[in-house]
Amino acid sequence: MKLNSLWKMLDFGEETIDVSHFCSLNYDDSHWISANVPGDIHSSLLATERIPDPFYDSQVDQVQWVEARTWIFRKRFPAIKEVTPETRYFLRFNGLDLFANVYLNGIELGEHANMFRPAEFDVTQTLHTDQDNLIIVKFDPLRSRVAEEELSPQMPEYDSQTRVQVRKAQAQFMWDHTPTCLMVGIWQDVLLEQFEGARLKSPHFRILSLDKNQAVVGIDAPIDQWMNHPELQVDVRMELQPKFSHLMPNVKQTFTSTTTVENGIARTVMVIPHPVCWYPNGYGESALYDLNVTLRTDNRVVDSFVDTVGIRTIRIDQSPDPDEVGCTNFTFVVNDVPIFAKGANWVPTDLFNGRVEEEDYREWLLLLKEAHGNMLRIWGGGQYEPESFYRIADELGILIWHDFMFSGASYPENRPDFYEEVRKEAEYQVTRLRNRPSMAIWCGNNELDWHLDEIQWDQPGAYYPGKNIMHKLLPQIVNELDPDCFYWPSSPYGGNDHNGSQAGDKHNWQTWHAIVDRQFGEKPKSITEFEDQASAVSYWHLGTDQGRFISEFGIHGSPIMETLRRNIPEKGLIYNSPEMIFRNRNIIKDRGDLMMQAHIGIPTSLDDYIDYSMMVQAEGLKYGLEHYRRRKFHCSGALFWQWNDNWPSITWSVLDYYRFPKAGYFFVKRAFAPVMLSVKKLAEHKYTIWGTNDTLADVIDTLTWTYMTFDGEIHHKNSTQISITANTSCPLINLDNSMFENAQPERELLWLHSEAGLFPDNRYFLAGELRDLKREKPEVQMSVETQSEKLCVSLRANAKYAYFVNVLVPVGGVHYSDNWIDLCPNETRVIEIWHKDGKPLLPESIQLRWR
Numbered sequence: 149m150k151l152n153s154l155w156k157m158l159d160f161g162e163e164t165i166d167v168s169h170f171c172s173l174n175y176d177d178s179h180w181i182s183a184n185v186p187g188d189i190h191s192s193l194l195a196t197e198r199i200p201d202p203f204y205d206s207q208v209d210q211v212q213w214v215e216a217r218t219w220i221f222r223k224r225f226p227a228i229k230e231v232t233p234e235t236r237y238f239l240r241f242n243g244l245d246l247f248a249n250v251y252l253n254g255i256e257l258g259e260h261a262n263m264f265r266p267a268e269f270d271v272t273q274t275l276h277t278d279q280d281n282l283i284i285v286k287f288d289p290l291r292s293r294v295a296e297e298e299l300s301p302q303m304p305e306y307d308s309q310t311r312v313q314v315r316k317a318q319a320q321f322m323w324d325h326t327p328t329c330l331m332v333g334i335w336q337d338v339l340l341e342q343f344e345g346a347r348l349k350s351p352h353f354r355i356l357s358l359d360k361n362q363a364v365v366g367i368d369a370p371i372d373q374w375m376n377h378p379e380l381q382v383d384v385r386m387e388l389q390p391k392f393s394h395l396m397p398n399v400k401q402t403f404t405s406t407t408t409v410e411n412g413i414a415r416t417v418m419v420i421p422h423p424v425c426w427y428p429n430g431y432g433e434s435a436l437y438d439l440n441v442t443l444r445t446d447n448r449v450v451d452s453f454v455d456t457v458g459i460r461t462i463r464i465d466q467s468p469d470p471d472e473v474g475c476t477n478f479t480f481v482v483n484d485v486p487i488f489a490k491g492a493n494w495v496p497t498d499l500f501n502g503r504v505e506e507e508d509y510r511e512w513l514l515l516l517k518e519a520h521g522n523m524l525r526i527w528g529g530g531q532y533e534p535e536s537f538y539r540i541a542d543e544l545g546i547l548i549w550h551d552f553m554f555s556g557a558s559y560p561e562n563r564p565d566f567y568e569e570v571r572k573e574a575e576y577q578v579t580r581l582r583n584r585p586s587m588a589i590w591c592g593n594n595e596l597d598w599h600l601d602e603i604q605w606d607q608p609g610a611y612y613p614g615k616n617i618m619h620k621l622l623p624q625i626v627n628e629l630d631p632d633c634f635y636w637p638s639s640p641y642g643g644n645d646h647n648g649s650q651a652g653d654k655h656n657w658q659t660w661h662a663i664v665d666r667q668f669g670e671k672p673k674s675i676t677e678f679e680d681q682a683s684a685v686s687y688w689h690l691g692t693d694q695g696r697f698i699s700e701f702g703i704h705g706s707p708i709m710e711t712l713r714r715n716i717p718e719k720g721l722i723y724n725s726p727e728m729i730f731r732n733r734n735i736i737k738d739r740g741d742l743m744m745q746a747h748i749g750i751p752t753s754l755d756d757y758i759d760y761s762m763m764v765q766a767e768g769l770k771y772g773l774e775h776y777r778r779r780k781f782h783c784s785g786a787l788f789w790q791w792n793d794n795w796p797s798i799t800w801s802v803l804d805y806y807r808f809p810k811a812g813y814f815f816v817k818r819a820f821a822p823v824m825l826s827v828k829k830l831a832e833h834k835y836t837i838w839g840t841n842d843t844l845a846d847v848i849d850t851l852t853w854t855y856m857t858f859d860g861e862i863h864h865k866n867s868t869q870i871s872i873t874a875n876t877s878c879p880l881i882n883l884d885n886s887m888f889e890n891a892q893p894e895r896e897l898l899w900l901h902s903e904a905g906l907f908p909d910n911r912y913f914l915a916g917e918l919r920d921l922k923r924e925k926p927e928v929q930m931s932v933e934t935q936s937e938k939l940c941v942s943l944r945a946n947a948k949y950a951y952f953v954n955v956l957v958p959v960g961g962v963h964y965s966d967n968w969i970d971l972c973p974n975e976t977r978v979i980e981i982w983h984k985d986g987k988p989l990l991p992e993s994i995q996l997r998w999r
C-alpha cells in the first residue's frame with residue numbers, strides 16, 4: 149500500500165521541538181501546509197504560494213531559508229486489520245532527504261541520513277489495529293548536523309567541506325550548471341508492505357550464457373523467512389512481451405520453472421531456445437520479457453515479484469589496438485556486436501527533484517532516441533534516478549553508464565559511519581538496478597582520480613581520501629552483487645594520466661576549460677599561461693583528440709528567447725546583463741565569450757548572443773562528433789556534456805529546462821545519424837570524404853558531392869558510387885587538390901548528398917571559421933501545410949545560401965523532424981512539426997529565423 153497522499157508539513161525554528169506533541173491523534177494540523185509526497189518541500193511551498201518562483205530572476209536566493217528550518221511531516225492512516233503471528237508489516241521510505249527521524253504512533257522508529265537508500269522499519273508491533281495510525285517525520289536543518297572538515301588534498305570546488313560529509317546529491321550545494329538549493333523532503337514513495345511468514349528479496353536475473361541458438365538464464369531469489377513453513381516453493385515464469393513476438397514467430401517464448409527454497413535461496417536455471425535479444429537503439433529492437441517470480445506454500449501465495457528483463461550480454465573490450473601502438477580499446481560489446489556509444493551526460497533534471505514525472509523522463513529519453521543516441525551517463529554529482537527512468541531506458545534502448553554519486557572532491561572514508569553508509573547505499577543501488585538490461589557499466593565517481601592526481605601532480609599514485617571506496621569497496625560490491633556488470637573506478641580513468649588518450653575514457657575539456665593533456669608527474673597548465681586564450685579553448689582541439697572513449701566534452705549554448713523571457717525581467721534581456729550572468733553558473737563567466745571570440749566574434753545584442761552561442765555550440769559538437777565517429781573503433785564512444793538542465797540556465801545542454809531544443813540538438817542528431825558522411829581536412833587544399841556506418845548492414849549508395857559558392861555557382865559536381873562496410877568507418881574519396889587551387893574559401897563550401905536518402909546531407913565550410921564566411925543574407929520563404937496533426941513547413945532560399953534556418957513553436961512538447969538547417973540556393977526543404985500529445989498547432993505560431 150502506498151502512503152503518498154494527504155501529508156501535512158510545517159516548519160519550526162531554533163526552539164527545541166517536542167515531537168510527542170504532534171503525535172497525538174487529537175492534534176489539529178488543519179493550519180499545516182499540504183505536502184507533496186513524493187516530492188520536495190520547495191515544490192509544496194511553491195504550489196501553495198509560500199515562496200516566490202525560484203526560477204524567476206534571482207529569486208532562488210530568497211528560498212534559501214527553507215533548508216535552515218526544522219520541518220515536521222505528519223500523516224494519518226486507518227487502523228490495520230488484526231495481525232496473525234506470521235504477519236509482518238514494513239514501513240518503507242524509498243527516499244528521505246536528509247536528516248530524518250521517523251516516528252509511528254509516538255514511538256521513534258529510527259533516524260536516517262542518506263538520500264540514496266531507503267529507510268525501512270519493521271512496524272508490526274507498532275501499528276494500531278483499533279484506531280488510526282500516525283506517522284511523523286522530522287527533518288533537521290542539514291548544516292546544524294554537519295561538522296565541516298578540511299580533507300587533504302581537497303578540490304576547492306563547490307562547498308566541498310560540507311557536501312562531501314553527507315550522502316546527498318552533490319550538485320545541490322551548487323555546481324557550474326546549478327545554483328545552491330538544498331532540497332528537503334520525502335522525495336520518493338512511502339509504502340506500507342504486509343507479508344505473511346516470508347518475503348522475496350530482490351530476485352536476481354542473470355544471463356549465464358548466450359548464443360544465437362539459446363540463452364541460459366538464472367534467477368536467484370533470496371528469501372527472508374521468519375516462520376517455519378514446511379515447503380516453500382518458487383515459481384518462475386518468463387514470457388516475451390507480445391509486442392515483440394513478431395521477432396521470433398512460431399517459437400514459443402513462454403518458460404516456466406518451479407524450485408524449492410534451500411538455505412534461504414531459490415535458484416532456477418532456464419534454457420531459452422531461440423531467444424529474442426535486447427539491443428540498444430540503432431542495433432535492433434530492445435526486446436523485453438516479463439518475469440514473474442512467485443513464492444508460495446502448497447496452497448497459498450506468500451509473495452510475488454514482477455519485473456521486465458532483457459536477454460543480452462555486455463562486455464567492454466579493452467584489448468590492444470593493433471593500429472595505435474601502446475593503446476587499448478574501450479568498446480562496449482553488446483551480444484558480441486561492438487557498439488559506438490552515442491549520447492550525453494545526464495544531470496538531475498529539475499532543481500526540485502521531487503516533482504519530476506514519469507512522462508518527463510520519457511520525453512527526455514525519447515528525444516535522445518530520436519537523435520539516434522544509445523547511451524546516457526548518469527553523472528556522479530547528481531542522483532540515482534527513480535525506477536521509471538531505468539524502465540524507460542530499457543524500453544528505448546538507452547544504455548546506462550552509471551556513476552556512483554561522488555564528484556570532484558575527497559571524501560571522508562576514514563569516518564566509519566560514512567564508509568558504512570556508502571556500503572549500504574552501493575549494495576542497495578547495485579541490487580536495485582542489476583536486472584535492468586540497459587545497465588552497462590558502474591563507475592566509481594566523477595573526476596576524483598584525475599583532478600586529485602593533478603593536485604598532487606608531483607606524487608603520482610598518491611592516496612586521496614576516498615580512494616579505498618573507489619578502488620576497493622565499490623568494485624567488491626559490484627563483483628559480489630552484480631558480477632556480470634563491469635566496474636570502472638572513475639570517469640575519466642585510464643592512460644597516462646587518468647585522463648589519458650591511451651586507454652579508458654577521457655573528458656576533453658581543452659575545448660571550453662583549456663585543460664590540456666598531460667602525463668603523470670607533469671604540472672598541469674593553467675589557462676592564464678596561454679597567450680591566446682580564445683585559441684586555447686576553441687573547438688578545433690576536439691579534432692586532434694586521440695582519446696579512446698570520450699565521456700565528456702561540451703560548449704555552452706544559450707537557450708531560446710522564450711526560455712529567457714519566462715525567467716528574466718525585461719530590463720535584464722540584454723547580452724551580459726547581471727540577470728543573464730546570474731543564469732551562467734560557470735565560475736569563470738567569460739568562457740562563452742572566449743569561445744565566440746575564437747570562432748565567430750563577440751555579439752552586441754541578445755539576439756546575436758543567442759545565435760552566436762548556439763552556433764559555436766552546434767558547430768563545435770558537430771565537429772567533435774564527426775571526428776570521434778570517424779575514429780571508430782579507435783574511439784568507441786562520444787558522450788557530450790550535457791543532455792539536460794535542471795533550471796532555466798545558460799549551460800552546455802542541448803535541451804533546456806523546458807526541453808526546448810537548441811540548435812545543438814539538431815546538429816547532434818545529424819552527426820549521430822546511423823550513416824554519416826563527413827569531410828576531413830588533411831592540409832591546405834587537401835580534403836577527404838569519410839563514410840561512417842553504425843548499421844549492421846553494408847551501405848551502398850550514390851554520393852553526390854558539390855563544390856560550390858554561397859551564391860550558387862557550382863565549381864564541381866560529382867556523383868560517385870560508395871560502399872561502406874557494416875559497422876565501420878573509412879575514407880571514401882580524396883578530393884583532387886587542383887580543384888581548390890583558385891579557391892576563395894570564405895565564399896565556398898562542400899555539400900554531400902545521398903541519392904538513396906541513406907544519410908543526412910552534410911556541409912563543410914572551406915573557410916573553417918564562421919567569422920570568415922563572406923555571404924549575403926538571402927531571402928527565405930516559408931509555406932505551411934497542415935497534415936492531420938502535423939505542420940509541414942516548406943522552406944526555400946532564393947538564389948543564395950541560407951544558414952541556421954529555424955522554425956520554432958515555443959510551446960512545451962513540440963517535436964521537430966529537423967531544425968537549424970542550411971538551404972542551398974533555390975533549394976526547398978520540409979520540416980515537420982508535431983506535438984507529443986497530438987495537440988493541434990497553429991501555422992501562425994511558427995517563428996521563422998535564419999542568418
Ligand code: BMA
Nearest residue numbers: 323324325556594595700789
Ligand atoms: C565536468 C563535469 C561537471 C561539470 C562539467 C562542466 O567537470 O564532470 O563537473 O559540470 O565538466 O564544467
